[in-house]
Amino acid sequence: MKIHPLITSSQDLADLCARLAKADFVAVDTEFMRENTYWPELCLVQIADTNEAAAIDPLADGIDLTPLYDLLVNNEEVLKVFHAGGQDVEIIFNATGRTPHPIFDTQIAMMAISQSEQIGYSNLVESWLNLTIDKGARFTDWSRRPLTERQIDYAIGDVTHLSKIFPKILKRLMKTGRGSWLNEEMEKLADPENYRNDPTEAWKRIKAPGRNPQMLGRLKAIAEWREMEAQGKNIPRGRIARDETLADLAGHPPKQQADLAKVRGLSQGWKDNEIGKRLMATIAGSQPLSDDELPPRTPRGAPLGKEGALVADLLKLLLKIRSREIDVAARLLSRSDELEMLAAGVRKNLPILQGWRHDVFGQDALDLVEGKLAFAVENGKLKMTHVDDAEPTTPATETSEDQTPS
The missing domain is CATH 1.10.150.80 (HRDC domain)
Incomplete structure (x- = not known):
């Protein structure tokens, strides 16, 4: 297999994607950073077919990623193969508003031919190729430049190995006749609704007891407010306030801004700063949930x-x-x-x-x-x-x- 140097130019990327567009499948992986941002920052894309592999630098000055995204989301003739690809798909969706399709996930496929619930990539490679992956570059800050040769080799290995493993898994699936079992699971992975970030729905991810319309209405309002604050600052939502703090605010709303200083999880400064003022305005403007919005009384069926x-x-x-x-x-x-x-x-x-x-x-x-x-x-x-x-x-x-x- 031919391994290309790190791709940093639009022309080299366009040429690569033109060749890969003729392949039956491409193995895809991404490296990203999200510890300090709301939106994950795409730092590297690795891609391979059976003949060639490359790492693409999306942070390279002036590089146009259009040919890559066109291959991944518009080309229905090429199967896109991932391993545990949920976060990779999310990043592509954030960039294009669409998800890769058709799609195949080797972690999901392993569930149909073994008792492995969520096999890790290292174990996958060891079990199918009898190779041990060097994990030394796992904790790389992929946003830093320049990347070392060792880091690039480590990253490309993810797709070169995957391009060899996928045909083996496919052959096993065909032998067992279980390939059709996975159709629904792969379509779920590719469903754009799984990655669409609607701030008005953010409250549903927060655990809160009961079905009190007033309390849940406040939770909905402040959860949406937190999403908008975090997006505007491009910082993780937890840096604004943690889930349990939002649940506490919804259940025991402060009467005045000064009371925010007493809320666990908020700093003293919120009692008189602008973000505290915006939070209080959000709480004051919240509306009770309608009957249609309330969670069902028995979300998991009748009591056991x-x-x-x-x-x-x-x-x-x-x-x-x-x-x-x-x-x-x-x-x-x-x-x-x-x-x-x-x-x-x-x-x-x-x-x-x-x-x-x-x-x-x-x-x-x-x-x-x-x-x-x-x-x-x-x-x-x-x-x-x-x-x-x-x-x-x-x-x-x-x-x-x-x-x-x-």
Whole structure:
């Protein structure tokens, strides 16, 4: 495979992308920094097909990234391969307003051919290529220039290895016939709604007890305010105020700005500075949530109760057994909250009762809840037995005491 020097010119990038546009797939990775900014700062892009690989410097003076973004988001003929690519996709979405498509994530794919829930990249490379990655450059400040040769080699290795591993994973998927299982998961990864940052929705990420419309209305208002403050200053939202501080402010709103000095997580200066004044104005202007906006009373279905909790535990045991039997990550088959909803009586809109999940696991889970499936130990191993398939027992002979006198 040909490894190019660090690409810093628009012409070299355009030439590279023109060649890669003819490939069946490209492996993609990014290096970025987000510790001190609201928006992640793209510092390096690595890309490879089976013939060549390169690192692209998006911080190079005057470089035009249009050909790269055109390849990633507009070219539907080339498959884009990532490993644990959520943050990479987010960065591309922030830059273009679109997500790469079609897309393939090797971490997700490994869930369909092994019991690995979230296999790391180093373990992926070791298991498929029998190589140990030098982790010395993991904590590089990728925004600093110049980058050393060692740093660039480390970064490019992420895609050169991935371009060799992907065909192997694809071959395994084709052999097992499980490739179609992943279609929905890959489309979720590529869904732009996962990366769209709507400040009016920010409150939903904050844990707050109860359904009080006034309290949640304040939380919605100040969470949106925090997003706008952080975006305007391009600093992490936590630098403005932490989630628990917002929840405290929403539940116990200060009556006057001076009271902000007593709020845990805010500095003394907020009692008389401009940001404190803007926060107080936000709280004062907040409106209670409408009925339509309030979270549902039972977001995870009906309350389980003690018996339902036991059923949920049995379902989790069933999931563990099935995952081991077919060598699939349990998380790909079902999540714990789905099992709890099934145990609570929910039947509609559950992924485990639809499509391939129903065939592989969902029907057995439903049978267990409905008493049609039982656990048994055979030759020291736990197995599942359908009650309908069990050997019928011979009724006991009636005794004279049970017989009705004639």
